[in-house]
Amino acid sequence: MELLGAATVVFLVCIACLLSFAAWRGRSVKGKMPPGPAPLPILGNVLQVKPKNLAQTLQKLSEEYGPLFTVHLGSDPVVVLHGYDVVKEALIDHADEFSARGHMPIGDRANNGSGIVFSNNEEWVQIRRFALSTLRNFGMGKRSIEERIQEETDYLLEEINKTEGTPFDPTFMLSCAVSNVICSIVFGKRCDYKDKKFLALISNMNNIFEMMNSHWGQEKEHHNSSFHMKNLINSAFDLFIAGTETTSTTIRYxxxxxxxxxxIQEKVQEEIDRVVGQSRKPCVADRTQMPYTDAVIHEIQRFISLLPLSLPHTVTRDTCFREYVIPKGTTVFPSLSSVLHDGKEFPNPNEFNPGHFLNENGTFRKSEFFMPFSAGKRICPGEGLARMELFLFMGTILQNFTLKPVVNPQELSITPTLSGTGNVPPAYQLCALPR
Known part of the structure; x- marks a missing residue:
C-alpha cells in the first residue's frame, strides 16, 4: 500500500510537471515571448529570482538576456522592461497597450480591483480623471495646497522641538505630518498628533472607513457608474496610502x-540661509532660486529608488513589441531602478551625489531618466503634491534644525531593509539641534 501511495504521488507530480512544461512551451511558441531562463515546472524561476532583492536579481538577468526578457514567478510569466529606452517605449510610446494594472493579490484583497491604483478599463479612467479634477479643485498645484503644507510644518517643528535635542526616531512624526496634508484634502481638516483616531489611522489604514465623509455616498444608487460608495472609499484609501507612505518614507530616507x-546638509542650509533666510518660511517659488537643494531632493529620490519595479502593469491585448508578441494579460515589470541608476546618465549611480542633477555652472540639470513617479498613463497622479511636500518639509526642517546622527556618520547604514517591491530605510535615530 505504501508503494502504491508513493507511486501515485510520483505519477501526479509527473503529470503536473508535464502540464506546466506544455503550458510554458505553448505560451512561448504562440506568443513569441521575450527570452529568459527556462523555468522549473510549477516553481518557475525560483532558482534565479530572489524576492528579497528582486531589482538586483533582474539587473543580473538583463546582462544575460537584454533589456526585454521573461521570468516566471511560479507558473506565471512576467515580462521585465530594463533600461530607459525600453521603459519609455512601452509606458509612453505604447501607453495604451501597457496602461493596465497588473495582478496584485494585496490589491484584490484590499480593494477588490476598485479605487485608483488597482482598477482598470473605463472605471479606472473615470476615477483617475475624477481624482485629478478633485485634487485640482482642492488646490493641488496652487497656493492653497502650499499653505496647507506650510501650516503643517508649524506642527511638525513643534513636535521636533519637544525632543530638545535628544535622540528620536523621526518615522512617526513624519508620517503624521504628511498624512495630515492628505487629511486636510480628503477629510477637510487636519488631526492632532495625539488624536486617538488619527493614531489608529496611521497604524491601521483600514480605519479610513470610519472617517469617510458619508456625503460622498449620494451617488450610490447609480449601480452602473464608477462613482459608487465602495469605489469612492477605496479611491480615498488609495490617495491616503499613496500620499502618506511614499512621501514620508522618502523624507525619512x-x-x-x-x-x-x-x-551636503551644510550646503543645503547655506543655500536656504542665502535665499530664504530666517524671517519667513520656504515657499515653492524659492525652488527655482535653490538649484542645489532641488538637486539634493532629486538625488534622494533617484538614489533610493523607492519603488524599484514600480507597480506591475499588464498588456490590454496581444501586443507586438519589438520583435516579440506579448499575450494579453501578461504581467509587465517596468524596472524604474534601472532607469534611475543608469550609469551613462548618472555616472557612479550607486553613489549619492547631488551633482547628478547639476550643470557645471551650478544650475539645475533636468533629466528624462528621472522617473521615480513612473511614466505614461499610470504615472502617479499625486506627483505635483509630493514634489511640493518634499521641498517644503525638508526645506523647513533644515532651515530650523541641524541634524546630527547618534553614531559616527561612517557607521550609518543607508542600505534598505527591504529591496523587493519597495526600498525602506533602516531604522535610525537623530538629534535635531535648533539653529
Missing part, C-alpha cells in the same frame, strides 16, 4: 542620507 553626508 532623505534625512538619513543627510546624516550620512553632513557636508
Amino acid at each position: 532623505g534625512l538619513l542620507l543627510l546624516l550620512k553626508y553632513p557636508k
Whole structure:
C-alpha cells in the first residue's frame, strides 16, 4: 500500500510537471515571448529570482538576456522592461497597450480591483480623471495646497522641538505630518498628533472607513457608474496610502542620507540661509532660486529608488513589441531602478551625489531618466503634491534644525531593509539641534 501511495504521488507530480512544461512551451511558441531562463515546472524561476532583492536579481538577468526578457514567478510569466529606452517605449510610446494594472493579490484583497491604483478599463479612467479634477479643485498645484503644507510644518517643528535635542526616531512624526496634508484634502481638516483616531489611522489604514465623509455616498444608487460608495472609499484609501507612505518614507530616507553626508546638509542650509533666510518660511517659488537643494531632493529620490519595479502593469491585448508578441494579460515589470541608476546618465549611480542633477555652472540639470513617479498613463497622479511636500518639509526642517546622527556618520547604514517591491530605510535615530 505504501508503494502504491508513493507511486501515485510520483505519477501526479509527473503529470503536473508535464502540464506546466506544455503550458510554458505553448505560451512561448504562440506568443513569441521575450527570452529568459527556462523555468522549473510549477516553481518557475525560483532558482534565479530572489524576492528579497528582486531589482538586483533582474539587473543580473538583463546582462544575460537584454533589456526585454521573461521570468516566471511560479507558473506565471512576467515580462521585465530594463533600461530607459525600453521603459519609455512601452509606458509612453505604447501607453495604451501597457496602461493596465497588473495582478496584485494585496490589491484584490484590499480593494477588490476598485479605487485608483488597482482598477482598470473605463472605471479606472473615470476615477483617475475624477481624482485629478478633485485634487485640482482642492488646490493641488496652487497656493492653497502650499499653505496647507506650510501650516503643517508649524506642527511638525513643534513636535521636533519637544525632543530638545535628544535622540528620536523621526518615522512617526513624519508620517503624521504628511498624512495630515492628505487629511486636510480628503477629510477637510487636519488631526492632532495625539488624536486617538488619527493614531489608529496611521497604524491601521483600514480605519479610513470610519472617517469617510458619508456625503460622498449620494451617488450610490447609480449601480452602473464608477462613482459608487465602495469605489469612492477605496479611491480615498488609495490617495491616503499613496500620499502618506511614499512621501514620508522618502523624507525619512532623505534625512538619513543627510546624516550620512553632513557636508551636503551644510550646503543645503547655506543655500536656504542665502535665499530664504530666517524671517519667513520656504515657499515653492524659492525652488527655482535653490538649484542645489532641488538637486539634493532629486538625488534622494533617484538614489533610493523607492519603488524599484514600480507597480506591475499588464498588456490590454496581444501586443507586438519589438520583435516579440506579448499575450494579453501578461504581467509587465517596468524596472524604474534601472532607469534611475543608469550609469551613462548618472555616472557612479550607486553613489549619492547631488551633482547628478547639476550643470557645471551650478544650475539645475533636468533629466528624462528621472522617473521615480513612473511614466505614461499610470504615472502617479499625486506627483505635483509630493514634489511640493518634499521641498517644503525638508526645506523647513533644515532651515530650523541641524541634524546630527547618534553614531559616527561612517557607521550609518543607508542600505534598505527591504529591496523587493519597495526600498525602506533602516531604522535610525537623530538629534535635531535648533539653529
